[in-house]
Amino acid sequence: MFEGFARVWSVVGLSEELSRNNPLGVELAGTPIVLFRDNEGHARALVDRCPHRGVKLSLGKVVDGCVECPFHGWKLDGEGHVCNVPWNPDAKLSTLRGQSLPTREIAGQIWVYTDPFEAPTYEPTVDERLLAPGVRVSGLSIVWETHWTRAMENMLDWPHLPYVHRSTIGRGMRDASAKARMDITCEDRPWGFHTKIAIDGAEQPGSLDLRWPNQMNLDLSNGGRFMLMFVSCIPIDAKRTRMLLAMGRNFLTSPWLDWAFNWSNTKIASEDKLVVESSFPTEIPSASDEQSVRTDKPTLLFRKRYFAELARSSAGAAEPSERRRALPIV
Ligand code: FES
Numbered sequence: 003m004f005e006g007f008a009r010v011w012s013v014v015g016l017s018e019e020l021s022r023n024n025p026l027g028v029e030l031a032g033t034p035i036v037l038f039r040d041n042e043g044h045a046r047a048l049v050d051r052c053p054h055r056g057v058k059l060s061l062g063k064v065v066d067g068c069v070e071c072p073f074h075g076w077k078l079d080g081e082g083h084v085c086n087v088p089w090n091p092d093a094k095l096s097t098l099r100g101q102s103l104p105t106r107e108i109a110g111q112i113w114v115y116t117d118p119f120e121a122p123t124y125e126p127t128v129d130e131r132l133l134a135p136g137v138r139v140s141g142l143s144i145v146w147e148t149h150w151t152r153a154m155e156n157m158l159d160w161p162h163l164p165y166v167h168r169s170t171i172g173r174g175m176r177d178a179s180a181k182a183r184m185d186i187t188c189e190d191r192p193w194g195f196h197t198k199i200a201i202d203g204a205e206q207p208g209s210l211d212l213r214w215p216n217q218m219n220l221d222l223s224n225g226g227r228f229m230l231m232f233v234s235c236i237p238i239d240a241k242r243t244r245m246l247l248a249m250g251r252n253f254l255t256s257p258w259l260d261w262a263f264n265w266s267n268t269k270i271a272s273e274d275k276l277v278v279e280s281s282f283p284t285e286i287p288s289a290s291d292e293q294s295v296r297t298d299k300p301t302l303l304f305r306k307r308y309f310a311e312l313a314r315s316s317a318g319a320a321e322p323s324e325r326r327r328a329l330p331i332v
């Protein structure tokens with residue numbers, strides 16, 4: 003389970019995607035997950051595999067805060083306990099169990115921890131402005147045919163803006179890009195790092211954050227108007243990444259206007275998609291295998307941490323068969 007992506011919190015969906023009545027199936031690093039809401043309305047997650055005959059629970063429905071398997075109707079609660087087995091009133095329910103996953107719901111996002119066996123060692127966090135009352139969070143997903151690390155590095159890359167996004171968010175930088183100097187500052191934060199740019203010494207508005215391991219926050223706020231674009235690069239498997247493009251804003255907060263923000267995010271992400279999917283190899287290689295310059299600092303910082311944590315996670319395994327490409331936060 004969770005090959006190459008174990009022991010981290012990852013966003014797997016937005017609150018608005020998970021209704022009270024229907025389960026939602028998602029894929030995270032090769033592991034199918036079913037999300038549903040319990041009787042209190044809390045988001046819950048199980049490995050999307052019925053313990054009876056292995057079918058997808060997400061094809062069933064939500065009944066009394068439990069997910070009901072579509073095959074023989076077993077009901078599983080948010081802890082994975084089997085609460086009911088049709089036709090078998092004498093079944094020993096305490097011996098039957100699905101696999102639950104730690105789940106959190108914060109600021110319109112649903113997070114799952116990618117280790118069902120050990121308790122999380124930290125908690126997911128968000129930009130605190132997203133927690134303010136009245137902030138509207140909306141978004142949608144598109145799939146890129148690439149490893150999540152390539153997608154994530156693209157999200158941390160300032161210099162591509164006037165080239166890939168020449169007619170959208172990079173339009174204003176287009177004239178300066180050939181001759182001007184870009185300086186990027188990267189500051190460590192408990193949750194990752196925070197970057198800003200200056201062009202020919204003039205600090206530019208906006209900032210771009212890495213929220214380790216797989217979320218980018220782009221602050222587009224202007225005066226009292228808060229607007230944060232946050233993109234989660236959710237690994238589906240080794241070759242596909244679900245890009246969850248979300249926006250948090252404290253103006254134009256009517257859900258009727260979500261389409262406008264989603265449309266512009268989709269357009270920008272489709273500009274990146276074509277270029278990033280052409281990267282070879284599909285997964286980021288070590289820094290020495292590609293040529294880099296000063297303005298690659300954020301992506302190189304990401305790459306350094308990625309390889310360091312992969313190495314650390316496999317170093318303690320006694321047997322090669324026990325080695326798992328985990329990605330722990332330490
Ligand atoms: S396969 Fe799920 S109840 Fe039989």
Ligand SMILES: [Fe+2]
Binds near residue numbers: 156162166167270274
């Ligand atoms: Fe881009």
